[in-house]
Amino acid sequence: MSKVLKLALVLSASAFLFACSAEGPSKTAEFAVQGLYSAALSSDGANSLVGSIQHGGSFWSNSPAERRFNWNHAQGDFTPLISVDIDPSGRYALTGSARTMVLWNTSTGQSEGFWNTPGDIRSTKLIRNGDYAIVGLDDQTARYFDVKNGGIKQTFRTGAIVRSVDVDDVGSFVITGDDKYQVIVWDTQNGAIKYQWELSNRISSVALSDDGLYAFAAAQLGNAKVWSTETGKELFTISTGKLDSRNVTISNARFSPDNRYLLTGGLALM
Numbered sequence: 001m002s003k004v005l006k007l008a009l010v011l012s013a014s015a016f017l018f019a020c021s022a023e024g025p026s027k028t029a030e031f032a033v034q035g036l037y038s039a040a041l042s043s044d045g046a047n048s049l050v051g052s053i054q055h056g057g058s059f060w061s062n063s064p065a066e067r068r069f070n071w072n073h074a075q076g077d078f079t080p081l082i083s084v085d086i087d088p089s090g091r092y093a094l095t096g097s098a099r100t101m102v103l104w105n106t107s108t109g110q111s112e113g114f115w116n117t118p119g120d121i122r123s124t125k126l127i128r129n130g131d132y133a134i135v136g137l138d139d140q141t142a143r144y145f146d147v148k149n150g151g152i153k154q155t156f157r158t159g160a161i162v163r164s165v166d167v168d169d170v171g172s173f174v175i176t177g178d179d180k181y182q183v184i185v186w187d188t189q190n191g192a193i194k195y196q197w198e199l200s201n202r203i204s205s206v207a208l209s210d211d212g213l214y215a216f217a218a219a220q221l222g223n224a225k226v227w228s229t230e231t232g233k234e235l236f237t238i239s240t241g242k243l244d245s246r247n248v249t250i251s252n253a254r255f256s257p258d259n260r261y262l263l264t265g266g267l268a269l270m
Contacts (some may be wrong), residue, residue: 002262029065030060038084047106050080057095058263059106069109073100083124085133088169092130094147096121103130103147112270113147123164125173134174136162142176144188154191158182164205168212173229175215177203183217183230195232199223207262209255216262218250226262238264 010158023129031039032052039048047068048060050097056078057071072079083096086106093104098120103113119139126133133145142162144154160180167174173194176185179202185195195215207216214235214253218224224238238250250266 001183003126007213014238026051029062031060031065040084040086041087041088042142043088043171044090047086047090049084049086049095049119051084051095052078053080053121056080057084059093059104059109069104070123071095071104071109073097073102073114082121085124085126087130088127088128089130094126094130094133096135096248101133101135101145101147103133111181113150115145115147116152117143122162125166127167128169132167132171134167136165136176136178138162140178143187144174148192154186156184156186156189158184163203166208169210170212173205173208173212175208175217177206178204178219182218182231185215185216195227195229197225197227198236199225205252206248207253207255209259210257211259214255214259215253216253218253218266220249224250224253224264 003216027095031050033054035053036050036252038051040208046062048062051057053155058067059069072246079097081097086093091106093106099117101115102111104110119137121135123136124133131148133147134142135145136142138161140159142156143152146153158176158178160178162176162178164177171188174188176184181198182186183197183203184193187194198215199219201219204220205218212229215229224233225234226236227234248266249262251263254263
């Protein structure tokens with residue numbers, strides 16, 4: 001069986017699971033009292049990073065649930081963190097507020113860099129070991145930042161607010177999703193567009209597989225697809241089945257390391 005067909009079958013299964021009610025959780029923990037602006041889970045599931053509406057940023061151990069660090073961008077203030085991420089190695093984390101972002105060491109809890117951005121942050125993603133970050137902004141660009149040394153390596157101009165971003169494990173390709181319904185894969189070396197696709201509404205989420213071979217994107221209250229980044233061809237359309245009538249938006253997605261599975265999460269407006 002071809003890898004593409006295997007991927008299609010797995011995506012079909014993931015869409016089915018998305019449409020069904022799951023059993024209750026085996027364990028729960030409360031990380032915020034009145035909701036979150038943002039949240040991220042480490043690749044090994046051991047830690048969480050949340051941007052709380054009431055209490056700013058905090059970094060947690062998950063088992064048992066224990067707050068390790070409080071992270072805010074100004075002393076004495078609770079920062080509204082619009083987007084956060086933990087790098088795949090788990091050694092670094094990034095927090096983004098309106099126009100500032102901070103790189104944190106997850107072992108010491110100390111800041112290792114503070115940067116201003118040219119637009120309001122909408123989404124962030126850290127590359128492995130926290131060397132670089134891709135940041136989606138409301139100034140109609142995504143910026144590829146050298147967050148350890150400072151400076152912008154590439155600027156990707158989309159012509160619309162960039163709502164979602166992702167980067168492959170080695171930083172070769174970036175994917176952006178914007179308010180012009182565009183999904184664009186970029187080459188980080190020269191800043192050129194490799195592929196460009198369009199969905200039915202403004203883009204709510206994008207994802208790249210770790211090896212950069214597959215791309216995912218979902219439209220707000222609309223369709224979701226997977227493409228090959230080798231050929232640019234569409235491989236699969238994800239159907240939410242009966243949930244279509246409930247106005248579902250897939251707000252987050254992640255490929256498994258071996259590309260066999262795609263985990264999706266979203267909101268249904270009843």
